[in-house]
Amino acid sequence: MKKVLTIAGSDPSGGAGIQADIKTMSAHGVYAMSVIVSIVAENTMRVIDIEDVSLKMIDEQIDSIYEDIGTDAVKIGMLSNSDIMSTVADKLLEYKPNNIVLDPVMYAKGGNALMQENSINTLIEKLIPLCDLITPNIPEAEKISQMKISTLSDMKEASEKILNLGCRAVLLKGGHYIGDAIDVLYDGNTFTEYKTEKIDTKNTHGTGCTLSSSIASNLALGYSLEEAVSLSKKYITEAIKNDIHIGKGNGPVNHFFNFFNKEA
Ligand SMILES: Nc1ncnc2c1ncn2[C@@H]1O[C@H](COP(=O)(O)OP(=O)(O)OP(=O)(O)O)[C@@H](O)[C@H]1O
Numbered sequence: 165m166k167k168v169l170t171i172a173g174s175d176p177s178g179g180a181g182i183q184a185d186i187k188t189m190s191a192h193g194v195y196a197m198s199v200i201v202s203i204v205a206e207n208t209m210r211v212i213d214i215e216d217v218s219l220k221m222i223d224e225q226i227d228s229i230y231e232d233i234g235t236d237a238v239k240i241g242m243l244s245n246s247d248i249m250s251t252v253a254d255k256l257l258e259y260k261p262n263n264i265v266l267d268p269v270m271y272a273k274g275g276n277a278l279m280q281e282n283s284i285n286t287l288i289e290k291l292i293p294l295c296d297l298i299t300p301n302i303p304e305a306e307k308i309s310q311m312k313i314s315t316l317s318d319m320k321e322a323s324e325k326i327l328n329l330g331c332r333a334v335l336l337k338g339g340h341y342i343g344d345a346i347d348v349l350y351d352g353n354t355f356t357e358y359k360t361e362k363i364d365t366k367n368t369h370g371t372g373c374t375l376s377s378s379i380a381s382n383l384a385l386g387y388s389l390e391e392a393v394s395l396s397k398k399y400i401t402e403a404i405k406n407d408i409h410i411g412k413g414n415g416p417v418n419h420f421f422n423f424f425n426k427e428a
């Protein structure tokens with residue numbers, strides 16, 4: 165069985181973060197493992213509080229995975245500050261895992277910050293160069309590339325700027341901003357567009373976490389980057405179409421639409 169690790173924050177309401185990652189990986193038939201770096205008190209409406217796990221415990225959790233089981237892919241999600249980013253980056257340099265997918269989570273759906281603003285330089289200098297793929301949404305890509313993104317051509321220009329920071333590929337997600345849900349993959353040679361119609365729902369809590377975990381799972385399963393992204397775009401689209409009406413705010417997607425659906 166292929167093994168995929170998520171290094172991210174915990175969402176007790178189950179729609180995003182580590183919980184979404186483990187559900188997604190399990191739905192893909194890979195063995196899911198998790199290193200929790202922050203505990204977030206949040207739900208479908210808001211973020212209430214964040215408590216970071218100590219750097220020592222983050223180190224030891226990562227060591228515990230590589231001492232024993234190892235990984236075929238690693239998904240990195242919410243890293244709240246530069247110390248955590250440096251700790252994770254040092255461990256990636258030590259263990260050199262294949263297939264590192266970074267979702268540079270900065271804000272929750274309701275707009276609350278999940279990453280300290282002053283840690284962006286560490287993200288850029290230490291973490292991005294270690295990644296096979298980075299999956300920013302438009303606001304995250306604007307912060308990283310330091311340019312405004314309003315059009316598809318801006319998305320492509322920002323992807324080039326981000327790739328020049330040293331990662332091997334960029335998937336810039338257009339989910340919330342430009343007409344259709346268009347994501348652009350840039351691998352240094354080719355731009356590939358993945359386009360679906362925008363689904364009319366407020367239940368999009370965890371879409372970014374789910375997409376990046378799906379891509380990491382598909383890379384672990386041996387698909388090429390282009391195939392992995394294409395399969396994962398189909399997966400997130402179906403998961404959003406089969407959304408779950410839970411909670412009073414932005415509800416979760418249905419990670420297990422293949423196994424059951426809301427009409428069943
Ligand atoms: N309403 C929608 N209909 C169809 N696809 C969507 C919709 N919203 C998001 N997506 C898709 O979901 C995936 C995640 O993109 P999105 O832009 O939501 O990232 P995100 O990191 O969750 O962003 P945010 O932090 O703003 O929630 C992308 O493939 C995007 O195209």
Ligand SMILES: Cc1ncc(COP(=O)(O)O)c(N)n1
Nearest residue numbers: 173180181272370371372373
């Ligand atoms: C612990 C945690 N990690 C990430 C997100 C972002 O979720 P989204 O996928 O909706 O951008 C979140 N709300 N909570």
